[in-house]
Amino acid sequence: MTFRESLEGIEIDQLSGAFFEGWPNPPSTPTFLKLLEQSYAVELAIDEETGNVVGFIQAISDGVLSAYIPLLEVLPEYQGKGIGTDLIKRMFNRLGDLYMIDLLCDNELQEFYEKQGMQKASGMVIRHYQNQAGAVNS
Numbered sequence: 137m138t139f140r141e142s143l144e145g146i147e148i149d150q151l152s153g154a155f156f157e158g159w160p161n162p163p164s165t166p167t168f169l170k171l172l173e174q175s176y177a178v179e180l181a182i183d184e185e186t187g188n189v190v191g192f193i194q195a196i197s198d199g200v201l202s203a204y205i206p207l208l209e210v211l212p213e214y215q216g217k218g219i220g221t222d223l224i225k226r227m228f229n230r231l232g233d234l235y236m237i238d239l240l241c242d243n244e245l246q247e248f249y250e251k252q253g254m255q256k257a258s259g260m261v262i263r264h265y266q267n268q269a270g271a272v273n274s
């Protein structure tokens with residue numbers, strides 16, 4: 137497994153894995169590429185044999201105080217091999233100067249994130265499900 141901290145040299149067909157598992161209306165591959173390009177930071181896991189991106193983490197940030205991690209995903213056949221942990225560690229290293237790094241997750245994943253030094257918190261959200269594939273004007 138190779139890790140990359142940018143999209144440089146990554147072609148769209150390397151991103152065509154079945155990400156957004158369980159999403160009824162997932163972003164298209166071009167929209168996926170765009171949200172990665174427009175992120176503050178990304179980390180990618182690449183299978184050297186196929187050249188495909190098999191895991192990613194994305195952060196958005198003001199670069200001053202705060203960062204939010206909207207998405208972390210490893211393709212099902214690559215899960216349980218430490219790739220998700222490596223992606224988080226690499227992202228936290230990059231965001232380490234900031235005051236707050238936040239994310240939302242299901243309860244069963246809290247232990248996973250606690251192992252990376254995170255603590256439980258409460259939060260509030262809005263979800264416009266009609267925009268799940270991407271904002272109309274994005």
Ligand SMILES: CC(C)(COP(=O)(O)OP(=O)(O)OC[C@H]1O[C@@H](n2cnc3c(N)ncnc32)[C@H](O)[C@@H]1OP(=O)(O)O)[C@@H](O)C(=O)NCCC(=O)NCCS
Binds near residue numbers: 157209214222245
């Ligand atoms: C969560 C995810 C990124 C972990 O990636 P991974 O490469 O499998 O992670 P690692 O191999 O580094 O670590 C696996 C650990 O995560 C735990 N884990 C993974 N998915 C879990 C789940 N749904 N519920 C509880 N624990 C889970 C495993 O039990 C394991 O713990 P262990 O180290 O104590 O054995 C991956 O399962 C995934 O992509 N899931 C679907 C998308 C998702 O839920 N993303 C997180 C959004 S907040």
